[in-house]
Amino acid sequence: MEQPQTDRPPRRPTRPGLTVGRVFGVPLHLNGSMLLLALLVTVTYAEFARRQLDLSQLGAYLIGVGFVVSLLGSVLLHELGHALTARRYGIGVRGITLELLGGYTEMDRDAPSPRVDLLVSLAGPAVSAVLGAAAVAATLALPDGTLTNQLAFQLAVSNVIVALFNLLPGLPLDGGRALRAAVWALTRDRHTGTEVAGWVGRAVAVGTAAVTLVLTVNRLLAPLALPLMLLVAVTLWRGAGQSIRLARISRRFPLIDLRRLARPVLAVPTGTPLAEAQRRRAEGDRPDAALAVTDGAGRPVALVDPVAADAVPPARRPWIAVDAVARALAGLPVLPAGLDGERVMEAVRTHPGAQYVVTAGEDVVGVLHIADLAQLLEPKRKMNT
Known part of the structure; x- marks a missing residue:
């Protein structure tokens, strides 16, 4: 069959x-x-x-x-x-x-x-x-x-x-x-x-x-x-x-437009307490922004894993640095911002993951969450977030 x-x-x-x-x-x-x-x-x-x-x-x-x-x-x-x-x-x-x-x-x-x-x-x-x-x-x-x-x-x-x-x-x-x-x-x-x-x-x-x-x-x-x-x-x-x-x-x-669909990036220096990073994001314009960890030169080197961050008890978050719940950017799949919908889907099938770094040249312009992509493709389907 x-x-x-x-x-x-x-x-x-x-x-x-x-x-x-x-x-x-x-x-x-x-x-x-x-x-x-x-x-x-x-x-x-x-x-x-x-x-x-x-x-x-x-x-x-x-x-x-x-x-x-x-x-x-x-x-x-x-x-x-x-x-x-x-x-x-x-x-x-x-x-x-x-x-x-x-x-x-x-x-x-x-x-x-x-x-x-x-x-x-x-x-x-x-x-x-x-x-x-x-x-x-x-x-x-x-x-x-x-x-x-x-x-x-x-x-x-x-x-x-x-x-x-x-x-x-x-x-x-x-x-x-x-x-x-x-x-x-x-x-x-x-x-x-x-x-x-x-x-x-x-x-x-x-x-x-x-x-x-x-x-x-x-x-x-x-x-x-x-x-x-x-x-x-x-x-x-x-x-x-x-x-x-x-x-x-x-x-x-x-309808897939990575520049519109990707969440913006909020950069925080390496060593920033997780609670402080989350406070800055909550007080910003986009509380759904992705947290990027930057090195001493201000270059993004890692991305906070939201699942790992949520797993940290609130009482411990002031004492845990963002680095402890972050993944190196080098280990995350990358999607150029100019990809059309067909190519985005092919890339996602080839490199399945929960987050994708969206780039324009050498610059990181956002982070695509697979849940956001799924919601766009099936707006009437209940998603687990």
Whole structure:
């Protein structure tokens, strides 16, 4: 299953899981949830193989493990279809992650045009369709009732289902990205395309849950598959909602003006008691100003960490120097004041943090707090400050 991996709001990146190597130069990660999927598929397929082929318990489970490996290989090839097509059009690929509900390809930027977006989105289902067709041909060529025939048949079914399901026209599925590309081409607005495809994705999620329940009630779906399919529906709903949210955030990128958004700097000499520095700020024009620590020559060398400062008990603040709760400017990410919104967001994603030093040439002109940026991008969302 595909997940949106671009247009993300500022946040600390999560670890993708265990890195197991590279495929065509693309880092490959395995999420811990893959263990649950591997166990579920192994047990289900082993019991099926034992009944159909009259195998021993050990033989059936060995076959189940083999099927899991083949299935993971199919998912990997699906994602490589996205990754290699993206690279063909100059889009960097950060990695491929295999997880409980399939996998996703993380790209370092969005497609530059609707055409490229369409080609990248359809590349994965195209690979799955080719694999499914090859497995169908193998199923027809192999003798009925044999182990190889059953493996080929199951791979054919799984790849065809993956291809067809991913073509459903709603984000975060591949078909949703294709729908986004189509709406983008018609409206010339990528954000509108994302929002439309996100709402359709929510409809797909509801439909998936409804079909799953109907099949289960009519005993056409194994009870063991019910929780997994409902998890798929929930994941689709959440992914679609995330896409809608990110489309609305991205629309506000042009509003990012670092000179207006950054908080001013109030300089205090090194050794100044924390209580005195906070008193000067409270009596100034901007009580939200950032406290900068200057050296003997008056040059800013550090920035007071507001979290660390707030953690100091008020009774101790007259006896604690600002230096004790400050971070060296050299260790903080820097944003030139002239960056546009897109570049600011890319810098924030690349160097996540709580504060950013805003500069004009060699001068520090302000400090951007990530909470202020988040509030600008989502003014109706309640923020923790």
